[in-house]
Amino acid sequence: MRDFSYLRATSADEARQAALQAGAALLAGGTTLLDLAKCGVVEPETVIDITHLSGLGGITVDESGATIGALARMGDVADHRDIRAAFPAVAESLSLAASAQLRNMATIGGNLLQRTRCPYFRDPGAFPACNKRNPGSGCSAIGGVTRNHAVLGTSDACIASNPGDLAVALVAFDAVVDLGTRKVAVDDFFLTPGDTPDRETVLQRGEMIVGIGIPASAAARHSTYLKVRDRQSYEFAAASAAVGIEFESDGRTVRDIRVALGGVATKPWRARAVEQALTGKILDAESVEKASRLAMEGAVSHGGNRYKIELAPRVVTRAILKMAQNIGVFA
């Protein structure tokens, strides 16, 4: 790990100003930044500590939705009574992420900006070729071990999956990232790799996340997050789904359904084709299973990640049927 200078910011403006310098990095919980600095993926010249800034750690929920400060801890959001009631999928996505120790340290802003778990990306000594780390150097994963890589939103330059859980729930419910000077829908905030996999979000140098906003909706209130992984705790998703459903007053016909996928795409992935296929329909196991397969439209596998094309629609089906059962549709 290289030496760096340390600045403890006293205001958001000071942090933004300092972050304009090349080689500057904001420090929140540090659970991603220090990890990447230790393995040589990032080598900041200046670390700007934002953990003591006031006013960025709040969590408020009212009838219009939730506002969560960038410095709110993952664990506090997961356990927040009103978030659990109005946005169960958001709370579940956080409580199923990482470990209790990490959730007590890590922040919501840092969580959105965590980096891929592609093993080639995280080992620059052994694998110099990585377009995300070093544009134009190639991709060591293509033709390599790809069990954890993406099948949706990939390009010839990069097939790394976005590992976050929270962002999947956020994209399902039209959440917005607040950058202080502008607001960006979560769906637009994350970028697919295309020819520039080094650019993962629309965040510009000198910008900082100050919070997120999640609009209230009946679908968000009746939602769940289902995560399938190689072991039942402390593991990233092989495939996950955030699902929320609102039924018409007959209690059977779908008025609004939200579906987003994690673990299988290069960014948190809204499955709009599944939503369109089920809106206005009465749900049964067969129609849900058929619609869930639409989630994989355009999927491309690279050897070891082929299983995700089978797995992800099953995760979506299970999540939708679980939600419908919870609401009492199949009672």
Ligand SMILES: Cc1cc2nc3c(=O)[nH]c(=O)nc-3n(C[C@H](O)[C@H](O)[C@H](O)COP(=O)(O)OP(=O)(O)OC[C@H]3O[C@@H](n4cnc5c(N)ncnc54)[C@H](O)[C@@H]3O)c2cc1C
């Ligand atoms: C062993 C392990 C297991 C994990 N498992 C999971 C999992 O299952 N699911 C999951 O979703 N996550 C998982 N994570 C990732 C974890 O959730 C993230 O490391 C954490 O959320 C990052 O938050 P942080 O506050 O520590 O960020 P930091 O490490 O402080 O920052 C992360 C990045 O964001 C930037 N940054 C931080 N805050 C801001 C801001 N407000 N504005 C702009 N830039 C900012 C930093 O400069 C840095 O680049 C795991 C991590 C580890 C180490």
Ligand code: SF4
């Ligand atoms: S998949 Fe992306 S992150 Fe992984 S080695 Fe290839 S370019 Fe790098």
